[in-house]
Amino acid sequence: xxxxxxxxxxxxxxxxxxxxxxxxxxxxxxxxxxxxxxxxxxxxxxxxxxxxxxxxxxxxxxxxxxxxxxxxxxxxxxxxxxxxxxxxxxxxxxxxxxxxxxxxxxxxxxxxxxxxxxxxxxxxxxxxxxxxxxxxxxxxxxxxxxxxxxxxxxxxxxxxxxxxxxxxxxxxxxxxxxxxxxxxxxxxxxxxxxxxxxxxxxxxxxxxxxxxxxxxxxxxxxxxxxxxxxxxxxxxxxxxxxxxxxxxxxxxxxxxxxxxxxxxxxxxxxxxxxxxxxxxxxxxxxxxxxxxxxxxxxxxxxxxxxxxxxxxxxxxxxxxxxxxxxxxxxxxxxxxxxxxxxxxxxxxxxxxxxxxxxxxxxxxxxxxxxxxxxxxxxxxxxxxxxxxxxxxxxxxxxxxxxxxxxxxxxxxxxxxxxxxxxxxxxxxxxxxxxxxxxxxxxxxxxxxxxxxxxxxxxxxxxxxxxxxxxxxxxxxxxxxxxxxxxxxxxxxxxxxxxxxxxxxxxxxxxxxxxxxxxxxxxxxxxxxxxxxxxxxxxxxxxxxxxxxxxxxxxxxxxxxxxxxxxxxxxxxxxxxxxxxxxxxxxxxxxxxxxxxxxxxxxxxxxxxxxxxxxxxxxxxxxxxxxxxxxxxxxxxxxxxxxx
Amino acid sequence: xxxxxxxxxxxxxxxxxxxxxxxxxxxxxxxxxxxxxxxxxxxxxxxxxxxxxxxxxxxxxxxxxxxxxxxxxxxxxxxxxxxxxxxxxxxxxxxxxxxxxxxxxxxxxxxxxxxxxxxxxxxxxxxxxxxxxxxxxxxxxxxxxxxxxxxxxxxxxxxxxxxxxxxxxxxxxxxxxxxxxxxxxxxxxxxxxxxxx
Numbered sequence: 034x035x036x037x038x039x040x041x042x043x044x045x046x047x048x049x050x051x052x053x054x055x056x057x058x059x060x061x062x063x064x065x066x067x068x069x070x071x072x073x074x075x076x077x078x079x080x081x082x083x084x085x086x087x088x089x090x091x092x093x094x095x096x097x098x099x100x101x102x103x104x105x106x107x108x109x110x111x112x113x114x115x116x117x118x119x120x121x122x123x124x125x126x127x128x129x130x131x132x133x134x135x136x137x138x139x140x141x142x143x144x145x146x147x148x149x150x151x152x153x154x155x156x157x158x159x160x161x162x163x164x165x166x167x168x169x170x171x172x173x174x175x176x177x178x179x180x181x182x183x184x185x186x187x188x189x190x191x192x193x194x195x196x197x198x199x200x201x202x203x204x205x206x207x208x209x210x211x212x213x214x215x216x217x218x219x220x221x222x223x224x225x226x227x228x229x230x231x232x233x234x235x236x237x238x239x240x241x242x243x244x245x246x247x248x249x250x251x252x253x254x255x256x257x258x259x260x261x262x263x264x265x266x267x268x269x270x271x272x273x274x275x276x277x278x279x280x281x282x283x284x285x286x287x288x289x290x291x292x293x294x295x296x297x298x299x300x301x302x303x304x305x306x307x308x309x310x311x312x313x314x315x316x317x318x319x320x321x322x323x324x325x326x327x328x329x330x331x332x333x334x335x336x337x338x339x340x341x342x343x344x345x346x347x348x349x350x351x352x353x354x355x356x357x358x359x360x361x362x363x364x365x366x367x368x369x370x371x372x373x374x375x376x377x378x379x380x381x382x383x384x385x386x387x388x389x390x391x392x393x394x395x396x397x398x399x400x401x402x403x404x405x406x407x408x409x410x411x412x413x414x415x416x417x418x419x420x421x422x423x424x425x426x427x428x429x430x431x432x433x434x435x436x437x438x439x440x441x442x443x444x445x446x447x448x449x450x451x452x453x454x455x456x457x458x459x460x461x462x463x464x465x466x467x468x469x470x471x472x473x474x475x476x477x478x479x480x481x482x483x484x485x486x487x488x489x490x491x492x493x494x495x496x497x498x499x500x501x502x503x504x505x506x507x508x509x510x511x512x513x514x515x516x517x518x519x520x521x522x523x524x525x526x527x528x529x530x531x532x533x534x535x536x537x538x539x540x541x542x543x544x545x546x547x548x549x550x551x552x553x554x555x556x557x558x559x560x561x562x563x564x565x566x567x568x569x570x571x572x573x574x575x576x577x578x579x580x581x582x583x584x585x586x587x588x589x590x591x592x593x594x595x596x597x598x599x600x601x602x603x604x605x606x607x608x609x610x611x612x613x614x615x616x617x618x619x620x621x622x623x624x625x626x627x628x629x630x631x632x633x634x635x636x637x638x639x640x641x642x643x644x645x646x647x648x649x650x651x652x653x654x655x656x657x658x659x660x661x662x663x664x665x666x667x668x669x670x671x672x673x674x675x676x
Numbered sequence: 677x678x679x680x681x682x683x684x685x686x687x688x689x690x691x692x693x694x695x696x697x698x699x700x701x702x703x704x705x706x707x708x709x710x711x712x713x714x715x716x717x718x719x720x721x722x723x724x725x726x727x728x729x730x731x732x733x734x735x736x737x738x739x740x741x742x743x744x745x746x747x748x749x750x751x752x753x754x755x756x757x758x759x760x761x762x763x764x765x766x767x768x769x770x771x772x773x774x775x776x777x778x779x780x781x782x783x784x785x786x787x788x789x790x791x792x793x794x795x796x797x798x799x800x801x802x803x804x805x806x807x808x809x810x811x812x813x814x815x816x817x818x819x820x821x822x823x824x825x826x827x828x829x830x831x832x833x834x835x836x837x838x839x840x841x842x843x844x845x846x847x848x849x850x851x852x853x854x855x856x857x858x859x860x861x862x863x864x865x866x867x868x869x870x871x872x873x
Contacts, residue, residue, distance in 0.1 A: 334764075349766070356730050356766040381857035445768045452769060453758035466762050492762035581738060582745020649759045651746050 096269035103232045103261035104129035106268040107195075108137055110236040114243055114273035116167050116193075117141060118527060120155040122148045124171025124196070130260035143527060143557060147549045148174035148197070150520040153181040154550065156190045157483065157524025160337070160507050163312070164275040165246060166524070169195040169260050173212045175219060180514045185253045186223040187512035188337060189308070189390070191246040191275070192253035193239075194220075199229040199257010220255040230258035236268040247278035249390040282389060284406035284414060292365070292385050292402055293418035296326065299363035303382075304330045305352045308511075309368020309389055311338025315409035316501060319367055322416050323347050325428065327435035331355050333369055334488065335511050340368075342500035346440035351491070357442050368408040371397045387411045450495055461619035462645040465489045465566065468623070469496030472535070472564075475627045480533035482506045483525055485518025485542045486566055487573030489649065493537060516545030519563060523550050526559040533562070533634060540567040541596055543603065551610040551641070560634045563607075568646040569597040569657075576650030589654030597657055607641035617644045717777065724778025727771040729849075732760070743782040750780035816867020819860050824849075842868045 099109045107130065111119075119134070120143045121127075134140045145151035148170050159166030166185075170178065175197050185192050198220030201213040209215075220227050226245035230238060242254045296302055310319055319341060323330050330341050331352040341348055349355055352369075365385040370393040383401040387408055388394050394403040404411060419428070454466045473496050482497065482504055484490045490509065497504050507525055510517045522536035538547070543565055554561060575594035579586045604614025613633045615626045623644070630640045648656070732739045748756065753776040761767050767775065842865045850856060856864065 351764040354731075354734060354764045354766055356734065381860075446766055448769050449761045449767055449772070452772070453761040456755070456758045464762075488763050491764040492759075495762070495764070580736075580742050580746070582742070586745065649756075652752075 096271055099236070099266075099268045099270050101265065102129050102133065102263045103235050103266050103268075104263070105133040105136070105261075106235045106266055106270075107230075107239065107261045108133040108140065109270050110239045110268070111167060112137060112140065113270045114165060114239075114278075115275055116165050118143060118158060118167070120145060120151050120158070120166070120168040120524070122146065122151045122168075122170040122174055122177075124174065126171065127169065127260050129263045130169070133261075143553065145520070145523075145550065145553045147546065148177035149179075149181050149516060149546065150550045150553075152178045152185065152192070152194065152197075153517050153520030154524035154527070154553065155192055155194075156181060156185040156188065156510075156517075157507065157521030158528045159190050159192055159524075160188070160521070161481070161525040161528035163314075164191075165243060166190065166192045167195070168192070168197070171196050172199065172201060172257055172259075179220070179223070181517055181520070182220060182253055182255075183223045184510040184512035184514050184517050186225075188510055189248070189251045189312075190253065191243075191248075191251045191278075193242055193246055194253060194255045195230070196257070196259050198224070198227050198255035201257070217257065220253075223253065224255050225250060225252040227255045228257070230256050230261065232262070232264045232266060234268075235261055235266065236270055240271045240273065243273055243278060247275065248392075249279055250392040251279060251390075279389070281407050281410075282405050283410050284387070284404045286414075288402065288404050289411065289414045289418050292387075292404065293415055293422055295363055295383065295385065295402070296328070296365065296415070296419065297422055301358035301361050302326075302328050302363040302365065303352075303355065303358070303361045304328050305364060305366045305369045306330060306332055306336070306340040307366060307369025308337040308340070309408045310340040312368070313389070313407060313409045315367075315412055316340070318409055318412040318416075320345065320501070322412050325416060325419060325432065327432045327439060328365075329358065329439045333371070335509065335513075336369070337506075337508065337511060339500040339504065339506040342503065343495065344498050344503075345500075346436070346443050349439075349443065350446070350495075358438070367412065454496070457647075459620045460647060461621075462568070462647040463617070463620050463623065464647060465492035465649075466496055467620055468564065468566070468644055468646070469493035471623050471627045473497050474624075475631045476504070476535065477533045478503055480504050480535055481525055481529060482535050482537060483518060483522035484509050484537040485515070485521075486537055486539045489566075489572065490537065515542045516547055518542055519547040519554075520550040522561060522563070523554050523559055526554075526561050527557070534559070536561060536563045538563055538565050539572075540565050540569065540601065540603070541571045544596070544601070548606050548610075551607065551612060551639075554639045555611045558637055559639055560637045561639045562630050562634055563639065563641045565603045565641060565643045566646045567601075567603065567643050568648045569600060570594050570648050571596065572648050572650060575648075575653075579651045579653055586651065586653060589656070590658050591653060591656075592660060595657055595659045598659060603641050603643040607639075613638050613640045615640055615642045617642065619645075720774045720777040721781050722778075723771070724774035724776070727767065727775050728778055731765055731767055731771075732775070740782060743779045744785055747783050748780065749783070750776045753779040753783070816863045816865075816870070819856070819864045820867060823856060823864070 097113075099106045101109075117139055118141050122145055131142075134142060143154065145154050148168075151168050151170060155166035155168040157166075158164075168178075178194065178197050182192075182194070182197070198217075200217035201210075207215055217229065218227060225248060226242065228238060228242070238256070242256055246252065246254045304319075304323055306319055310316065319330075322328075323341075323345075324347070327347060329349045330345070330347050331349050332340060333352050343350075349357065355361075361382050363385070364382050365387070367387050368389070369386075370388070370390070371386075384398060385402040385404065386394055386400045387404045387406055389405070389407050391405050394400065394405060406414075423431075450466075454464075454470060457464045458467060458470075460467075469492060472493070476497075478498070479502065482494070482499070484494065484506065485508060486493070494506065499506055508518065508521060510521070518536050518538045522534055526532075526534040553559075554563075570591075571594045575591050578591065578594070585591065602616075604616045607614035613630075615630055617623050617626045626642065630642050633640045728739060736742055743753075754772060756779075757765075757767060757772055757775055761772075845868075846856075846861050846865055850861070
C-alpha cells in the first residue's frame with residue numbers, strides 16, 4: 034500500500050522532500066486513509082524502496098544443537114539468553130549443574146545464604162541490568178523464597194527461579210513424604226508461569242519460561258524439578274535477546290490522534306510517569322514531550338524508577354499529593370499501572386493510559402482512552418501528532434504561558450522544602466532530610482539509590498538530584514513486603530559494578546531477615562553503602578495507627594511499634610560480617626562520617642551507616658512502651674538450681 | 677501666691693485631662709489592636725482552612741477528626757507540616773503559618789459527638805496501604821462526610837442561612853479546589869437541600 038503524498042499539514046510544515054515519509058506525515062496519512070497502524074506496517078508503507086539491512090536478513094539454518102547432559106543443556110540455553118550470573122542458595126543435588134558451569138568458564142555463581150534474599154538479589158540484578166534474573170535453589174526453600182517472589186511479581190521483574198515450587202518427587206505425591214507437598218502450583222499466584230523441568234525438552238521449556246518472564250506481562254517464572262541431571266540429550270539452543278524478548282506493540286494511529294487532540298484541547302493536562310518509562314529507558318522522550326507543551330509531570334508514591342528528572346521545573350512530585358494545577362482536565366499515564374495509586378484527587382478527570390502491558394490497562398481504574406503500545410514509541414508518535422496539529426506559534430504560546438505558571442509553582446514548592454530542611458537542620462536525633470542533604474553532597478552524580486523505607490522516603494529522595502543523567506532509583510518494591518532492600522541493592526551492585534550503590538533502609542525493614550545479605554556483600558566485596566535510618570520504631574504503621582486518636586493514642590501505647598529494648602547495634606552486625614560500621618548520633622557527626630563512608634566505598638569495602646533518626650508523626654506519651662514479658666523473671670526453676 | 681496656686685491647679689487639671697484622654701485613646705487603640713489581631717488570626721485560620729481542604733484532605737480524609745484527636749499546639753502543627761512537606765505535600769511557603777493556625781484552632785475544639793470513625797484497616801508497614809481510604813461515589817450523606825467534613829463540622833450544613841443557596845455554596849467550594857464530579861455535586865446539593873426541609 035502506498036500512502037498518498039501530503040500537502041502542507043495543519044501546522045504549516047512542508048511535505049517531505051527527502052523521499053521518505055516522516056513519522057508525522059505517516060500518522061496523518063494513516064489517519065486520512067483509515068489505515069490502522071500496527072506492527073510492521075511502517076516498513077510496508079514506505080514510499081521508496083528501502084535498502085536491506087544485514088541485521089534484518091532472513092535467518093538461515095537450524096538452531097545450534099547441544100549434545101551432553103540435561104544440566105549442560107540448561108547452562109547452554111541460559112548463556113544463549115545472555116545470562117551469565119546465577120544467584121544461588123545452598124542445597125544438595127546440583128553437582129551436574131556445577132560441573133556444566135565450571136566447564137563453560139564464563140558463568141559467575143553468586144551465593145546468598147537464604148532463598149528469600151537470593152530472590153531479592155536476583156530481582157535487583159534484573160531491574161538494574163534490564164536482563165533476566167536467574168536464581169537456582171532447592172525446592173525446600175520455596176517457602177523462604179515466597180516473600181521476595183511476591184515482590185518481584187508486583188514489580189513485574191523478569192525472573193527465572195529454578196528448583197523453586199513445582200511438583201515434588203512425582204511418584205510420592207500425596208504421600209506427605211519428607212520435604213514434600215501436594216500442590217504443584219504453590220508459586221502460581223506470584224508467577225506468570227510455573228512448571229516442572231523434564232529431561233525431554235529442557236531448552237524448549239527454558240525458552241517458554243523466558244517468554245513468560247518477559248511477557249507482557251513480565252514477571253517471575255518458577256521451574257520445579259531442579260537444574261537437570263546427567264541424562265544425555267540432544268537439545269536445540271535458542272538465541273534469545275532480552276532486549277527484544279518482550280513482544281512489541283504500537284498504537285493505532287487514530288488513538289494517538291485522539292490523545293494528541295485531547296492534550297491540545299485540555300487547559301490543565303497532567304502527566305504521570307510510571308515504571309514502563311524506566312524499563313524502556315524512554316527518559317529523553319518523556320522530557321521532550323512534556324516540554325513541548327510545558328505539561329506538569331507527576332509520579333506515583335510507589336514509582337519504581339526515577340522516570341523524570343526531579344529537579345525539572347515541570348516536575349511536581351507525587352500524583353497522590355497533587356494540588357496544582359487547580360482544575361486538571363486530563364491525566365495521561367505513561368506506563369504507570371496505578372496498581373498502588375488512589376486517584377481520588379482526580380476523580381472525574383478523563384484518563385488516557387498508555388502501556389505496553391495489556392494486563393494493566395483499565396484494571397484499577399476505568400479509562401477514557403486505553404492505548405496499548407510501547408511507551409517510547411507512543412511518546413514519539415504523540416509528539417509527532419501534536420506537531421501535525423499545532424502551528425509553531427500556537428505551540429510556543431501554550432508552552433510559554435504554562436511554563437511560567439508551573440515553574441513559578443515548582444520554585445515555591447522547592448522553597449517550602451528548603452524551609453522544612455532548615456527548620457530542624459541541626460537537630461539530633463537527625464531528620465531524614467538532613468541525611469538526604471548530606472548524601473547529595475558526597476555521592477557520585479550517577480549513584481544508584483535503592484530505598485526500602487516508608488513514606489518518609491520522599492524526605493530523602495527530594496534532597497537528591499535524580500533522573501536523567503543523574504542519580505537513578507530502583508525501588509522501593511511495589512509489593513512492599515519488607516526484607517527486600519539490602520538484597521535488591523546487592524543485586525543492583527552485581528549488575529552495575531561501576532556505580533555507587535546505596536541502600537536506604539529503615540531499621541525495622543533491616544530486621545526482616547536482611548543481615549544474611551551482608552554475608553554475600555562481604556564475600557563478593559560489593560563496595561556499597563547501606564544507610565540504616567534508625568528511629569527505633571515502625572514509624573509508618575505507628576503514624577497511621579495513631580493519627581486518628583483513639584484509646585491507644587490517649588494511653589500512649591503501641592503494641593507492635595517500638596523497636597528499642599533491645600537497641601540493635603547495626604555497626605556490630607556489619608563488623609560481624611567483616612564490613613565497616615559507622616554510627617552517627619548527632620547532626621554534627623554526619624558530614625565527617627559520610628566522608629569516611631565514601632572513602633571506604635572507594636577503597637572497596639561496604640559500610641553500614643547507622644544514623645539515629647527522629648521519629649515523626651503523632652507523638653505518643655509513652656513512645657518506648659511495649660508489653661513487657663520476661664521469661665527469665667517468670668520461670669520458677671533457675672538454670673543454676675538443681676531439679 | 678494665689679496666682680501661683682491657681683497656675684499649679686491649672687497644670688494639674690491639664691495633666692489629668694491629658695492622661696485621662698491618653699488612657700481612653702490608648703484603651704481604644706488597644707481594643708482596636710486586639711480586634712485587629714483577632715481579625716488577622718481569623719484571616720489566617722480561614723486561609724488555612726482552604727489550604728487544608730486543598731492539600732491535607734487529599735490524603736487525610738478525616739483531617740478534622742485527626743486534628744481534634746491529636747491536640748497539638750501551633751508550633752507542633754508547624755513541625756507536622758514541615759514533615760508533610762518533606763513527604764511531598766504541596767504546601768506553599770505562605771501557607772505554613774495559616775495551616776498551622778487552622779489546625780491548632782481545630783485541635784482546641786472538642787471532637788464532635790457524631791465524628792465518624794476513620795477506617796484504619798490492615799495496611800502495610802511502610803506504604804500508604806490501609807489507613808484512610810476514601811470511597812468513590814456514594815449518596816449525598818457519604819459525599820458530605822467524605823468531602824465537606826474534612827474542613828467543616830456537620831453543624832455548618834445544618835445552620836445555613838435561608839438566604840444561601842447550596843448550588844452557589846458548592847460552586848464556591850469547587851472554586852476553592854474541592855474535587856467533585858458533576859454527578860456527585862448534584863447528589864450533595866440534593867442531600868443538603870433535603871436537610872433544610
